[in-house]
Amino acid sequence: MKAAKTEKPAKAARTAKPGKPESHLAMVRRARRINRELAEIYPYAHPELDFRNPFELLVATVLSAQTTDLRVNQTTPALFAAYPTPEDMAAAVPEELEEIIRPTGFFRAKAKSLMGLSASLRDNFGGEVPGRLADLVTLPGVGRKTANVVLGNAFGVPGITVDTHFGRLVRRWKWTEQEDPEKVEAEIAAIFPKSEWTMLSHRVVFHGRRICHARKPACGACPIAPLCPSYGEGETDPEKAKKLLKYEMGGQPGQRLSPPPDYPGRPAPALGAG
Numbered sequence: 001m002k003a004a005k006t007e008k009p010a011k012a013a014r015t016a017k018p019g020k021p022e023s024h025l026a027m028v029r030r031a032r033r034i035n036r037e038l039a040e041i042y043p044y045a046h047p048e049l050d051f052r053n054p055f056e057l058l059v060a061t062v063l064s065a066q067t068t069d070l071r072v073n074q075t076t077p078a079l080f081a082a083y084p085t086p087e088d089m090a091a092a093v094p095e096e097l098e099e100i101i102r103p104t105g106f107f108r109a110k111a112k113s114l115m116g117l118s119a120s121l122r123d124n125f126g127g128e129v130p131g132r133l134a135d136l137v138t139l140p141g142v143g144r145k146t147a148n149v150v151l152g153n154a155f156g157v158p159g160i161t162v163d164t165h166f167g168r169l170v171r172r173w174k175w176t177e178q179e180d181p182e183k184v185e186a187e188i189a190a191i192f193p194k195s196e197w198t199m200l201s202h203r204v205v206f207h208g209r210r211i212c213h214a215r216k217p218a219c220g221a222c223p224i225a226p227l228c229p230s231y232g233e234g235e236t237d238p239e240k241a242k243k244l245l246k247y248e249m250g251g252q253p254g255q256r257l258s259p260p261p262d263y264p265g266r267p268a269p270a271l272g273a274g
Contacts, residue, residue, distance in 0.1 A: 022174070022229075027174060027175065028191050030173075030227055031173065031175050031191050031192070032191070032192065033227060034173060034224055034227050035192065035196065035200055035203065037223065037224045037227065038200075038203035038204065038206075038207055038224070039199070039203060041203075041207070041223050041224075042202070042203050042206045042207070043262070044260065044262045044263050044264060045199065045202035045203045045206045046202060046259075046260050046263070047149065047153045047202065048069040048073075048205075048209075048254070048255040048256055049061060049064060049069050049072060049073060049256070050073045050076060050077075050256050050257055050258050051076075051153075051154075053154070054128075054129035054131075054150060054154035054155065055085070055086060055121070055129050056076065056080055057149065057150055057153060057154050058117070058129050058136075058139075058142070058146070058150050058154075059076070059079070059080075059089070059114060059117075060072050060073075060076055061146045061149045061150065062110060062113055062114060062117070062141050062142065062146060063075065063076070063101060063104045063110055063114075064104075065106070065110070066105055066106055067104045067105050068255065069255040069256070070255040070268050071103055071104055072104055073255060073256055073257050073258075073268060074103065074257065074268070074269075074270060074271035075100070075101055075103050075104055075271065077257070077270070078100055078271075079097075079100050079101060082096075082100060083097070083118075085127065086117075086118040086119075086121035086122050086127050087118070087122050087127055088118075089114055089115060089118035090115055090118035090119040090121075090122050092111075092115060094111055094112075094115065097111045097114065097115065098111045101114075103271065110141070112140070112141075113140050113141025113142075114141070116139075116140030116141065117139040117140045117141055117142060120138070120139050120140065121139070124138075129150065129154070131151065131154075131155040131157065133147050133148070133151060133157075133159075136150060136151070144181070144182060144185070145161055145162060145163060145181065147159070148160060148161045148185075148201075149161050152197070152198035152201065153198070158194045158195060158196075158197040158198050159197055159198060159201070160185045160188055160189055160197045160198075160200065160201055161198075161201040161205070162181040162182075162184045162185050162188075163205060164214075165204065165205045165208030165209060166184075166201060166204050166205055166208065167179070167181065167184055168208060168212075168214060169204050169207060169208050169212055170184060170188055170204065172212065172217075172228065172229075172230040172233070173227075173228060173229065173230070174229050174230075175187070175188060175191060176188060188200075207224075209246060209247065210245060210246050210247050210248075210249040210250075211244075211245060211246075211249065212234075213234070213244065213246070216234055216235060216244050217230075217233055217234025217235070217244075218234060218235060218241040218242070218244040218245055219231050219232060219233065219234040219235060219236045219241060220234075220235055220236045220237050220238040220239075220240065220241030220242070221238060221241035221242045221244070221245055222241070247265055248263070248264050248265025248266075252265070252266070253265060253266040253267060253268045253269065254266065254267065254268055255268055256268055257269075257270060
C-alpha cells in the first residue's frame with residue numbers, strides 16, 4: 001500500500017523575473033509540472049463516491065450537489081437497496097424516495113431529478129446509462145460536470161470535472177482567470193493532453209480537499225508550494241499548517257465507506273456509526 005507523500009517538498013520552480021508576467025508557455029510548463037507532482041503525492045487519487053455501476057455513479061453524483069461525498073456515501077446503501085435499477089427508481093413513491101435521500105439536502109428537488117432521469121433511462125436508453133456526453137446532458141438534473149464524472153469514471157472517456165475545488169485551485173495556480181465552469185474546462189483542456197483529463201481532475205480535487213482549502217490553505221505543509229504563485233494565502237508555519245490537513249493527510253477517515261484497495265486512509269463510518 002502506497003503511503004501519502006507529505007514530507008517531500010517540490011523542487012523550486014523557475015519563476016518569472018520580478019515585475020515580468022509569466023508567459024503562457026511558462027505557465028503551461030508549470031501546470032504540467034504541478035500535475036506530475038500531484039501524481040506522486042496522490043498515486044491513489046480516485047472518485048470519492050461509492051458506486052458499483054454507471055447508474056449508481058450517476059445517481060450519487062446528482063445527490064452530491066450542495067453536500068459532501070461522505071454524506072452521499074452514507075445515504076446510497078439504503079437508496080440502492082430500495083431502488084437498484086432505473087426502472088425501480090422511476091416507479092418510486094416520491095415521499096419514500098425523499099425520506100431516504102433527506103440527509104443529502106434539497107431532497108425534494110433531488111428526488112424529482114432522480115425519478116426524471118430514471119424514467120428517461122428506462123424510456124429512451126433501454127434502462128442503461130449512455131456513454132456519450134450529448135446523451136447524458138439530456139437527462140434531468142445532469143449537466144456537464146455530472147456527465148464528465150460518469151464518463152471518466154464509469155466509461156473511461158476522458159473529461160475534466162470542474163467542481164468548486166477544481167475551479168478554486170486552477171485559479172490560485174493562475175492556470176485560468178475564468179469563473180464560468182465551461183470556460184474553465186475549455187482553458188484547462190487546452191493545457192493538458194486528453195489522456196490526463198480524468199486523473200488531473202481527481203488529483204486537483206484531492207489536493208483541494210486535503211491541503212489547499214478554501215478558507216485556510218495549509219501552505220506550510222504543501223508539497224507543491226514552490227510551484228504556487230498564491231503561496232502565503234494560507235498558514236505558512238509548517239507545524240500550524242500540518243494541523244489543517246484533512247482526511248488521510250491528517251490521519252482521519254476518508255469520504256468513502258468502500259475505498260479502493262490502494263487507498264492509504266481509513267474507510268468512512270456508515271450513517272449513524274459516528
